[in-house]
Amino acid sequence: MNYPNPSHRDPQPAWWLLAIIAGFECAVFALDLLTPAGAAAHILYFLPIVFAVRQSWPNAVLYIAALASVFAIFTHLNAPAGSSTFIAVFNRGIGIFTIWCVAFLVRQVIVTRNDIERQGWLRGTQTELGVAVRGELSVEEFAERALGFLAERLGAKVGALYVREDDGNRLVRAAGYAFDARQSAMPASYRFGEGLVGQVAIEGRPMQVDDVPAGYLSISSGLGAARPCCLLLAPLTAEGEIRGIVELGFLGAAPAVAGPLLLKVSEMLGMGIQTAQYQRRLAELLAESQQQAEELQAQQEELSALNEELEQQNRALKESQVRLENQQAELEQSNQRLEEQTRSLERQKRELLQAQHELQNKTGELERASRYKSEFLANMSHELRTPLNSALILSKLLAENRPGNLTEEQIKYAETIYTAGNDLLTLINDVLDLAKVEAGRLEVSPEPFALTQLLGALEQTFQPLARDKGLSFQVVVDADIPSEVTSDRKRLEQVLKNFLANAFKFTEKGHITLRAYRDGERLALSVEDTGIGIPDEQQEAVFEPFHQGDGSISRRFGGTGLGLSISRELAQLLGGEISVQSTPGEGSTFTLFLPLTPSERVPAPVRAEAELVDETAGADVAPTSTAAVSFSFEDDREQAGTPGRRILIVEDDEAFAKILLDLAREMGFQGLVAPTAEEAQALIVRHAPSAIVLDIRLPDHSGLALLEQLKSDPASRHIPVHVVSVEDFAATARRMGAVGYMLKPVKRDALVQAFEALQQRLEQTLKRVLVVEDDPAQRESIVSLIAGEDVQIESVASAEEALERLSSNVYDCMVMDLSLPAMSGYELLAELSKTDSPYSYPPVIVYTGRDLSREEEERLRRYSSSIIVKGARSPERLLSEVTLFLHRVETELPPERQKMLRELRSREEVLEGARLLLVDDDVRNLFALTSALEPHGAIIEIARNGREALLKLDTAPDIDLVLMDIMMPEMNGYEAMRAIRAQERFRKLPIIALTAKAMRDDQDSCLEAGASDYLAKPIELDRLLSLLRVWLSSRRSF
């Protein structure tokens, strides 16, 4: 059946058909006019009326009939005369009557036909709507579809569908058609009786509003808006109850079929809404009951777990009860024994207390006596020294024999008096010291100082003596002792001098060694000789005052015998102790142990120092205004100079600045002088100096802050900076990129040297990089990574070699591994960062293969601001860090290297020809990985579990890398990796573990089991490729 199109849903006149009919009627009229009266031409007037049945406007038939009647009458009056007038009148009368009868009949036919068509359309539309809303739909989907269908079919331009909430009296908007919720301020829900929507709900009848006032909701599109003319609201009911309201808005009048259609589908849509609501409720109830069922099950499980637990506890309780009973019996027995013992112990204790009391009394007496003695000695020594002093001076004068009136003999006497007096003075001094110590009057004043300096001084003092006696004398300092110790330098020196004096005294031939080394948490300073030695039974006695190893010794060697006892007392005062080891005839070793802990002065961590910098910067902010600091002399800023020969001197002390300026000119530089950091910055921007000499304490900002700024700005990063300051920030400044550091006061020579270094630096266009890495393949790969035309790379395999290079050369940057043979990376860094280290200290990049603990990282941060842990992205980072330190502007790099810096990932050639062993039992993974890796040129071997992997490695030992799954049957990944690592030849074989675990400690267990690296599933190809690149790049090393 063919339903009318929505645009023709109302009977409309078919104008073309009516025009034809009218034309036809006129033709009949003309014919009728021409034919004589009596000819029944007017019969033909029927025809247009009959034709009119083809169109659908009922009243048109009546109009045609009326026109025909008029025509018939008119022609009758005007027709040419024919037959009898009466017959003609009669005929026409009958004709007109019949025309009207037919006309009414035809009209009835049209009306009926229209009605049938409309009914048919309504039925069809209803069926179609039924189809449109069929299926299991949610309430919203249902409303959406129903509304859409109705609006489309009725030509409504806007619409909304409200649904009644379960059983309440609320209507909620469930769907809108061309409904602009932003534009309309209307609520999304209505109560019954609220607004038109609510009113329709109460009345249960459709409602039509024809003249919608302005300002009512408008129909909007992207181009504009218009307000609807007519609104139609209709209820949707189910079993007589309102389930929803549909509201439609039309631009013109609402079509007549709209009302009947809405009435017709009301029940159907109402039922539909109800069904959808029921279904929703049902689903909710189902989910709820499922949750309750789960909850119940969980409770049940917990209950049975609890039960199990209780049973276990019960069993344990019973066991422990039996055990307790046994123990109690044992306890009772032992209790009795204990009581007896307690009684006897108490008796002993009483006796002991008594004895102790007596001892205390005795000790007190002794102490008093000893103090009296010491005080007496101290006083006596002083009294003795005064007259002795004059005796010494006078005997010296005598011995010089200025008047020349003494005989040889007399001069000798005088010299003897002088020597004897001197000996006496030494004795008295020793007695005095000892007495002071014993009387508790000697004080130590600890302060930090460089141990190496002290040892150097000692070496200088004793070396001539050693030459005289033909002994070899050596000072040996171990690397792991701190550069600075905090102690009383004078007392420490006294003790060591004493050791050395003794050693030289008692050694006739052989060697003497002064050694500084670390003994756990203590610093040990030992003097070893090959002298006469001390027998065991005498070793304690040598520390007694006035005692020497053998009574005869003092006669042979001289000396007071007080030195060692003083030394022991001093050592105690310094918080340490002295030990002696000796074999008679072979030699002795005296060792002074000092605590390291209070004197261990490590440089503060980076953060603390950074704060320090800030503080200095903050504290120093312009105490004197910038204008106030201006010098009386002129510098060279106004001269047109050669680029590359300008040196900027940042120094607020006028005199020193002038010295530096003169020196700079002397050396052929043009000097610029800035008294403040601010001016320095301005000068750097304006004149682009090629080197800078920088003071730290400046009136406005800290020099360190300026240094930091210089080094963080790409434009000034390359300028070498030499720091001259009164404060010791050497390590910090060096780390920040200063090429040198000098402590004020500075000797002229040192300044000249510094300028020379700067000059050399300026002339040197090649950048020098030192690579310290023990693995040859890694070393090679690093070298090739950072190689460039203007870079000279030197690579060494150990820290010792590195130190050797650093003592003679200056480098722009050092790349180092941490784990080096013999001396570790840490030790190397510690050695370099010592204040008075003889080595140059370039910026350091630590490039390490292992994960660092927090502590390790903190330790490293002191020496190097860039630590790179080898991994997927490490080559890129290494290149960028090296670039930073080499002061190379990125654009100066060769183009292909630039490309690498941007995107190193395109390097896939490393996979070409690499043999990978893929150990996984999951076919899907095997397939995915194989098809991903083979196109890159990798050769894939496959093993399905750990055992197969081991077999594969046996038969094909030239595997470059293993990808190891963890969860596998027979032998899992952990076991397999352990088994592989147990074989010496596979110690270095890279193994990448693949696991589905996401937990952090799982990574640790993989690495513990021997994995070189770790990748979590699901595997991202990019990450896998990066990892492979990293591990394969070193494959030539095993």
Place this chain on the structure above:
Amino acid sequence: MDAERIFEIELELLVEAIYQRYQYDFRQYSRHSLRRRLARAQEQFQCRSLSQLQERLLREPALFPRLLDYLTVPTTELFRDPAYFLALRRHVVPYLRTYPSVKIWVAGCSTGEEAYSLAIVLAEEGLLDKTVLYATDINPRSIETARQGIYRADAVREASGNYRAAGGRGSLADYYSAAYDSVRFDPALARNVVFADHSLATDAVFAEVHLVSCRNVLIYFDRSLQDRAFSLFHDALVRQGFLGLGAKETVLLSDHKDQFEVISQDARIFRKR
């Protein structure tokens, strides 16, 4: 603020603390169950509040394995719900037989009884040799127990009835040797079983499997975590692979209902479409 509300806050903080400190993710576990279990743990560890328990947990790593025993409910028995195993024999085993090799994932295996039950079924069906069984759980102590395969004798004897109801063809005693109060399962049963640590809340799919048996685990999860688990299972399963759930669990009310069809509603066996 009432005590209950404070307890709730503490509970949220505690599970967050556990996640950050130990990377065990209980944040999406069902709150009802967590509440009961943590209340009990608090009592057992003699803590005044969950906050105190949290403080101890953060500082005493030794405490965590013990708490884990409270958080993971180790209730399981051999051939629990015999109908499930019977249905496996009838509806699933015939399909498994068609694969050249079979992989099965027992997710949340607890102390391993379920894995051994399945291994026995597979042995009797002649499938054990070509099957790899992954038995995973988050509690390392449970996994260790499972790996040893030693259980209390009376519990195993009680399971004999279930074994027969599950279609057992011989005697359960054929599969273990008893000594003292314990029995030890034949190590041959566990030869192809991979016991491993795996968390449905944080970890990813590790293999392609033909059957996932995850029973009475999802009841402790909230809806979103259940959906995560279902999506893991869906990813792990081959097309037409099977999913076995606990007696009160269903995939039909989850977001994944369209991806599975029902094989046996009573035994809760589903199949990936």
